[in-house]
Amino acid sequence: MAQRSFMAELSKHSQDDNLEAPPRLVSAFKKLPDEQIFVPPSIDETVVMAARRRLTSQLLPRSRWFRWRLWGAATALIVAAAILTRLSTNRPAPLPNQAAFIPGDLNHDGRVDILDAFTLAKQLKSGPQLDLRLDINGDGIVDERDVAIIAARAVRLEKGGRS
């Protein structure tokens, strides 16, 4: 069995060797006269023009699609920019010279303490107060009751920690 396969392999290799042509023969093949067929320009033109028509027409739909895609992307960008701008302009900006007012913080030191109660009491002595931000209890009048609330709040805050 082994000898048979060996012989088959040997036969195959020897057959492959027989597929090579000697250099002289290959040279003779190369020297065989070519059939010189004159190709008229009309044939060349027919083929070339067909190629230009077909390949150009294949290109145009792609470029048109590309242009639409580009326009679409540009439009989307513009719309997105407009939305972002609108959103940013809708956010109310803090008014100039308008600090955040803490109810009861009359002296604007950022906390409500007994000093604020003294300040309101002093302002009440000079006359009625019309700034309704000082109407701590919400009854529409700024009076001693609002002073009492500020004082009570100040004491509570001092007991419980700083505001």
Add this chain to the structure above:
Amino acid sequence: MDARVQPKDNLDTRSDLDLIAAINRGDSGAFEVLYFRYRDWVVRLAYRFTRDDHASLDVLQETFLYFLKKFPGFRLTANLKTFLYPAVRNLSACAREKSQRYQATEIELGTIENATAPESPSSDLSDLQLVLAALSEDHREVLLLRFIDGLNLLEIAQSMDIPLGTVKSRLHNGLQTLRNDPRTKEFFGR
């Protein structure tokens, strides 16, 4: 030559693969390069099959129009000749059939048998040509594809759509004929 159409092959060194890629992108100039690169080979091959100038030109045109329809999307997986060869062969067979039908209406039936036969070798032909002419078309074609067109055995098998073993067998038998013929055995001498 029409000023609009000029052979471009000699100036373009791109590989067939690069040209195919360019054609798939819509570059008609790349197709022109490929056309002029293979035009003469295709028309000579067509003449080998048809033995007729006009028919071989028709086959040339039809072959490249057929090739053009493969784009976009054509993928080159081997030597371009392996793709073009069967197209040329089949179109040449059609051209021969048309020629036979035409001749049957114009000439006596007795001449049809000679119309498709290879040309009778003349005394001007070399010994090699004479021996080749005596081979069967299948054997002769394998030898020509191998030693003139430069295709390897696998490419010949793909082109002719035959098994590789059949290519080897025909090549072996063809060479054996040349080796044994007194007119060509000198090529095998040392």
